[in-house]
Amino acid sequence: MPLLIDTSAPVLVTGATGYVAGWIVKALLQAGVTVHAAVRAPEDEAKTSHLRAIAEAAPGTLTLFKADLLDQGSYAQAMAGCGTVFHTASPFTLNVQDAQADLVDPAVLGTRNVLETASATPSVRRVVLTSSVAAIYGDNADIASAPGGRLDESVWNTTSSLTHNPYSYSKTKAEQAAWEMAQAQAQWDLVVVNPSLVIGPALQARPTSESFSVLRQMASGRMKAGAPRWGIGCVDVRDLAQAHLAAAYLPEAEGRNIVSAVDTDFVQMAATLLPSYGAAYPLPRKALPKWLVWLIAPLARMSRQSVTRNVDVPFRADNTKAVKALGLSYRPLAESMTDMFAQMIESGQIAKR
Incomplete structure (x- = not known):
C-alpha cells in the first residue's frame, strides 16, 4: 500500500544540504509537499543549487531559511506553521x-x-x-552482550x-x-531513525559524509594490499529517505527504528565493485590479517583499541521492527555500491581511469 503523505502543512528539514537530507527533500517535493529547508x-x-533544481522539477515548493544548530531560536521562522520536523542536521x-566542540556540542545543543x-x-x-546505530553500540565487541x-x-x-x-x-x-x-511534553511525538552506514549516490556534487571517504580510499589504491574485515551495517540513502517519510506520515510509527539493509564488512563491500570496476581500479580483493591492521593502526589514524574491538568481529543488527512498522524494502548492497x-x-570525486 502506498504511503499517504499529507501535503496540507509544510514540513521543516534541518541540515537540508546534507547527504541524507537531500534525498528526504527530494522525496517530499516529488510528493507535492511544501518544504522549509533550514541551512547555514x-x-x-x-x-543549495541541487535543491533548487529538484524543486523546479517537482510539484512541491521549496523555501530556504537560514539557521544554525548553535544559534538559539534560529529555527523559529523556518518552523512556523510546520506540522512535521525532520531533524537531520x-x-x-x-x-x-x-570532540566536544566539533561533535558533541553541535549534536546535543543543536537537538535541544x-x-x-x-x-x-x-x-x-x-x-x-x-540518529544512528552509533547511539545503539560503540564497537562490534559490544554486540555480544546485546539480546x-x-x-x-x-x-x-x-x-x-x-x-x-x-x-x-x-x-x-x-x-x-x-x-x-x-x-517532558505532550504536544508532539518523537520517532527516531537509527541508520547504519549510509551508502548510495549523492544529489550534490561534493558530499562531505564519511561514507564517501571509504570509497575514495578503496579506489585510490590505499587498500590495494587488502582491507580490514571491519564488521559494519549498510543502508542505501534512497531507502533511508523512504524510512524517514514513513516515520513522519505513518500514524503508528513510534520509538527507535534500526534502518540497516545488510550486515557486512569492508572486504565484502569492495567485492561488490569488482565485476564493474576491478579491472580499472586497485580495489581491495582480500582481507588483511588482524595482527597487521593492529600493527599499522596508528599510521592509518586508527586506535589499536578500535582494531581489537571491531576487526574480525561481525556486525549483527535486527532490522525487523523498522521493516514491518515502516514498510521498508532494501536495495541489494551491490546496487547501492555500484x-x-x-x-x-x-x-569527479574519483578519478576516471
Whole structure:
C-alpha cells in the first residue's frame, strides 16, 4: 500500500544540504509537499543549487531559511506553521581536533535548540530525528552482550566517550537528550531513525559524509594490499529517505527504528565493485590479517583499541521492527555500491581511469 503523505502543512528539514537530507527533500517535493529547508548559508549556490533544481522539477515548493544548530531560536521562522520536523542536521566526521566542540556540542545543543523551538511552535505534531546505530553500540565487541547477540532498539551505547568513538558518543547524547525532551511534553511525538552506514549516490556534487571517504580510499589504491574485515551495517540513502517519510506520515510509527539493509564488512563491500570496476581500479580483493591492521593502526589514524574491538568481529543488527512498522524494502548492497561509485566518478570525486 502506498504511503499517504499529507501535503496540507509544510514540513521543516534541518541540515537540508546534507547527504541524507537531500534525498528526504527530494522525496517530499516529488510528493507535492511544501518544504522549509533550514541551512547555514541559503545564499551559497554551490551548496543549495541541487535543491533548487529538484524543486523546479517537482510539484512541491521549496523555501530556504537560514539557521544554525548553535544559534538559539534560529529555527523559529523556518518552523512556523510546520506540522512535521525532520531533524537531520548533525556533524558526521571522524577527523576532529576537539570532540566536544566539533561533535558533541553541535549534536546535543543543536537537538535541544530544534526541539525547544518545536515545543514553542503550536503547529508541530511530529518530530523525526535522524540518529544512528552509533547511539545503539560503540564497537562490534559490544554486540555480544546485546539480546541474542544482535543489536535491537532496546540497546544503548554505553562504551563510547569523548576519547573513544567520539562521533558515536555525540549521537548517543543527542538522542538521549531528544527522548528526555519528548517525554517532558505532550504536544508532539518523537520517532527516531537509527541508520547504519549510509551508502548510495549523492544529489550534490561534493558530499562531505564519511561514507564517501571509504570509497575514495578503496579506489585510490590505499587498500590495494587488502582491507580490514571491519564488521559494519549498510543502508542505501534512497531507502533511508523512504524510512524517514514513513516515520513522519505513518500514524503508528513510534520509538527507535534500526534502518540497516545488510550486515557486512569492508572486504565484502569492495567485492561488490569488482565485476564493474576491478579491472580499472586497485580495489581491495582480500582481507588483511588482524595482527597487521593492529600493527599499522596508528599510521592509518586508527586506535589499536578500535582494531581489537571491531576487526574480525561481525556486525549483527535486527532490522525487523523498522521493516514491518515502516514498510521498508532494501536495495541489494551491490546496487547501492555500484551506483555510488559511478556517481563519484561522474562528479569527479574519483578519478576516471
